[in-house]
Amino acid sequence: MTADKALSGLLTPEAALHRLADRLAERFTGVFARETIDRYVFESYTALARSASVTTHLPVLTERFATDRLTALAQAKGAIESSVCEVLFVCVHNAGRSQLAAALLAHRGAGRVHVRSAGSLPAASIDDAVVVAMAEIGIDITAEFPKPLTDDVVRAADVVVTMGCGDACPIYPGKRYLDWQVRDPAGLTLGEVRAIRGQIDERVRALLAELQPATA
Structure with missing residues (x-):
């Protein structure tokens, strides 16, 4: 387990999501505005939480889900080539x-x-x-x-x-x-x-x- 993943278990969900948005904003610099990153992170968390029976690992799953969604959006817009x-x-x-x-x-x-x-x-x-x-x-x-x-x-x-x-x-x-x-x-x-x-x-x-x- 990485330090960030271990720390996410100690943070409130909102704090963990803000840290996640920081990482994704850096990863998608020049592709998406910070507002788009924030929206995707919090929307992804909410969407997963609707069906989750256990929420302990939701911030980690949210990172994977939001990253994949942002990558897909960038591909659809032609900002990232596949x-x-x-x-x-x-x-x-x-x-x-x-x-x-x-x-x-x-x-x-x-x-x-x-x-x-x-x-x-x-x-x-x-x-x-x-x-x-x-x-x-x-x-x-x-x-x-x-x-x-x-x-x-x-x-x-x-x-x-x-x-x-x-x-x-x-x-x-x-x-x-x-x-x-x-x-x-x-x-x-x-x-x-x-x-x-x-x-x-x-x-x-x-x-x-x-x-x-x-x-x-």
Whole structure:
């Protein structure tokens, strides 16, 4: 644990968020005004807090979430260039299908694509069976967490894959939208989750072959 992360547990949430905004303002100097940084930090914290069952680590998760959102916004505005295809997976709770798909594509892509995931109504945590099923094939997702769907990550995506979230995802021209009909693993047995993992992995491999035909 870094000194800043250890200290964040001793500070009030507001003080920790101000320290986070200071770091991000330095990181995104010349890209965003301080007001934008502050808004994204506090909005991100509030959004995560709505579904969090434990708030102890929220400042740390907020840093990851706000950083990714600001990076996505900068990409969408052309302030930061992305050299790889940006893929976004969206399901309802961001606790099962979209986490499986994102982890599998990131693993199979090995840096050839950049992957994000989100949920229209994020859960408090990732399904335990999903974590176990991924660990079985050597992919650790214990550090991942459900994230709410935000406009910035959609705008930054080249490909948006929806998985049972209906019309919650905004539509922007120039992007590729796919809808994967895959069973929700919530409440299912590990064996059933394994089957879902296999179905998603087949789709992920096919998508990667389309996006990177020469190297998939």
